[in-house]
Amino acid sequence: MISFEIEGGNENAHKLLSYLKLPKEATSLGGVESLISLPYNTSQASLTKEQQKNIGINEGLIRLSVGIEDIEDLITDFEQAINNVFKKELVC
Secondary structure (H helix, E strand, C coil), X not given: CEEEECXXXXXXXXXXXXXCCCCEECCCCCCCCCEEECXXXXXXXXXXXXXXXXXXXXXXXXXXXXXXXXXXXXXXXXXXXXXXXXXXXXXX
């Protein structure tokens, strides 16, 4: 399980998820496949903005539970998604 923040907040977080092909969006992060969620909009949406801020839930926060897919496939998928969101080439 990893969490990371994307520049551009909620808008870019949604864009990133729309470009990803391998991780499936889910609020539950347990399974054999890679699952991804936006806690700001899902599991922590009922909290006030102040409560979210106090526990580190920002609009651009993304949580990823890595599954059994080939790691190179996941890296390639994230590279293309990030390149599409930011319209510039990123090479990992």
